[in-house]
Amino acid sequence: MRRTGFLFDERYLLHETGSYHPEVPERLNAIYAGISQAGLLEKLTLIKARRAELKWIETVHDRNYINRFNQACTSGQKVFDHPDNQMCGHTYETALLAVGGILDAVDKVMNGTLDNIFCAVRPPGHHAETSAAMGFCYFNNVAIAARYLQNRWNIKKVGIIDFDVHHGNGTQHIFEQDPSVFYYSIHQHPSFAYPGTGREFEYGKGAGQGYTKNSPMLPGQGDEEYKAQIKNTLLVDFEKFEPEVILVSAGFDAHVDDDMSDINLSTQWFTWMIKNIMKMADSYCNGRLISVLEGGYSLKRLPELARNHVEVLLGG
Amino acid sequence: MFVSKSMTRKVISIDKEAGIFEAQEKMAANHVRHLPVVDKNNHLIGIVTDRDIRSALPYSLFREPSSQRDKEKISDLRVKDIMTENPATISLTYTIQDALLLIQKLRVGALPVVDEEGTLKGIISVRDLLRAFINVLGIGEPGTLLGILVEEKVGQLKKIVDAITEENISFGSVLVARYWDEDKRAVFPYLLTQNVAHVKRKLEKMGYHLLDPMEWYLDQLPKNE
Numbered sequence: 001m002r003r004t005g006f007l008f009d010e011r012y013l014l015h016e017t018g019s020y021h022p023e024v025p026e027r028l029n030a031i032y033a034g035i036s037q038a039g040l041l042e043k044l045t046l047i048k049a050r051r052a053e054l055k056w057i058e059t060v061h062d063r064n065y066i067n068r069f070n071q072a073c074t075s076g077q078k079v080f081d082h083p084d085n086q087m088c089g090h091t092y093e094t095a096l097l098a099v100g101g102i103l104d105a106v107d108k109v110m111n112g113t114l115d116n117i118f119c120a121v122r123p124p125g126h127h128a129e130t131s132a133a134m135g136f137c138y139f140n141n142v143a144i145a146a147r148y149l150q151n152r153w154n155i156k157k158v159g160i161i162d163f164d165v166h167h168g169n170g171t172q173h174i175f176e177q178d179p180s181v182f183y184y185s186i187h188q189h190p191s192f193a194y195p196g197t198g199r200e201f202e203y204g205k206g207a208g209q210g211y212t213k214n215s216p217m218l219p220g221q222g223d224e225e226y227k228a229q230i231k232n233t234l235l236v237d238f239e240k241f242e243p244e245v246i247l248v249s250a251g252f253d254a255h256v257d258d259d260m261s262d263i264n265l266s267t268q269w270f271t272w273m274i275k276n277i278m279k280m281a282d283s284y285c286n287g288r289l290i291s292v293l294e295g296g297y298s299l300k301r302l303p304e305l306a307r308n309h310v311e312v313l314l315g316g
Numbered sequence: 317m318f319v320s321k322s323m324t325r326k327v328i329s330i331d332k333e334a335g336i337f338e339a340q341e342k343m344a345a346n347h348v349r350h351l352p353v354v355d356k357n358n359h360l361i362g363i364v365t366d367r368d369i370r371s372a373l374p375y376s377l378f379r380e381p382s383s384q385r386d387k388e389k390i391s392d393l394r395v396k397d398i399m400t401e402n403p404a405t406i407s408l409t410y411t412i413q414d415a416l417l418l419i420q421k422l423r424v425g426a427l428p429v430v431d432e433e434g435t436l437k438g439i440i441s442v443r444d445l446l447r448a449f450i451n452v453l454g455i456g457e458p459g460t461l462l463g464i465l466v467e468e469k470v471g472q473l474k475k476i477v478d479a480i481t482e483e484n485i486s487f488g489s490v491l492v493a494r495y496w497d498e499d500k501r502a503v504f505p506y507l508l509t510q511n512v513a514h515v516k517r518k519l520e521k522m523g524y525h526l527l528d529p530m531e532w533y534l535d536q537l538p539k540n541e
Contacts, residue, residue, distance in 0.1 A: 134458060194512075219528070
């Protein structure tokens with residue numbers, strides 16, 4: 001059995017998004033319930049949130065943007081940058097705690113305290129751009145973790161795998177010119193889904209050309225098409241790239257029962273996926289894998305999806 | 317939506333006495349495929365395209381003339397020898413829609429824009445029109461496309477727009493397309509939000525049928541053959 005961490009903190013529930021919003025605190029309760037009811041908590045190392053130092057957030061976001069976000073939050077604004085980004089007085093603090101918890105998780109994986117970890121954080125991050133909040137995201141958690149791996153741990157090659165049903169525009173844009181970070185995303189085709197980026201012909205720019213890969217999937221596609229696509233793209237690309245650490249943008253919204261998409265993945269696909277990611281982590285990264293929650297809105301399915309996810313991480 | 321707003325104003329033009337290699341180099345250097353030919357008063361007298369140049373050269377010479385003699389023979393060719401004289405033009409008051417229909421009808425890649433005196437004012441190409449339509453579709457901004465099937469009767473679109481507006485969602489665009497049932501229309505609102513699940517449920521509750529995304533036809537209807 002592996003030493004698997006579970007980042008969870010009740011303070012992640014404090015970010016409230018108002019009515020008719022799918023990105024709700026109950027998502028984390030569902031995840032926690034799924035893991036605890038399966039008796040997995042005693043096998044996991046529970047990690048609590050901590051506040052991120054601004055200097056690490058500034059490796060991705062403009063200082064001006066960070067200040068703007070802080071001020072919007074403390075002045076009681078209910079929306080930041082776009083009506084999608086509903087917030088409350090705790091949102092800025094919660095976002096800082098999400099990043100801080102993830103950076104702590106990175107430290108624990110890098111110094112060998114843990115083999116891998118699942119970070120059940122809110123708010124999510126992969127849509128957040130350098131200086132704009134987007135699609136329920138404020139700080140780009142995974143992008144900051146990648147920069148932290150480079151700057152604090154001197155990692156030369158970071159692999160990011162994003163299987164959220166929406167394209168991680170923020171993460172792509174932050175690293176599209178950087179050949180030391182490979183960003184792979186599989187998502188519903190942008191002509192049919194938010195945010196409208198992540199087409200096949202977006203494959204990186206300048207020195208980063210070839211280090212961004214997008215697999216847009218058509219509405220109605222499911223396990224079979226996703227598996228074939230992963231085998232033909234991600235597995236081949238990462239064999240060539242040989243990342244030293246893998247970061248996962250784990251979104252569970254491509255599930256057939258999640259109404260945020262028209263993709264029809266079964267619960268089993270997500271298990272298959274994380275197993276394949278584990279195999280890559282073992283082959284190239286000494287097992288080092290940090291999985292970070294993005295989307296996933298089906299309160300009915302999140303318990304089993306989270307349970308299976310950490311079971312695989314534990315080596316089950 | 318006048319072409320004057322979407323056309324290229326700094327036109328790369330050429331003199332009728334210029335050699336065809338000069339024209340070829342000018343196209344390559346400026347990444348264009350059409351050169352309006354003008355006189356010294358900037359009056360349009362013709363247009364020369366990359367295809368005109370290609371047709372004037374034997375293929376082997378198009379890439380790299382083999383001998384000096386061949387090269388000289390070809391370099392005798394002038395723009396005036398291969399250009400289309402008095403080409404189709406449009407005026408500054410043409411709309412984007414006019415240009416779109418005319419370009420399709422004439423099967424050309426670009427139309428010079430001239431004023432009443434025939435002075436060259438700009439050029440509008442298929443590329444400019446594509447840019448204009450990317451803007452019209454709103455797809456330069458993040459959002460989600462919905463497809464809704466509605467009966468063709470007055471007031472349907474208003475109900476849909478109202479229902480979406482009530483949810484405080486902005487529109488990137490709304491397209492209405494023909495559907496293969498004659499009394500139906502397909503409406504495609506491009507909504508500038510990620511949060512569409514609620515509004516989709518609301519529209520279904522109102523009795524609208526959401527189209528299966530795999531059955532969206534923006535370009536043409538399936539043929540009944």
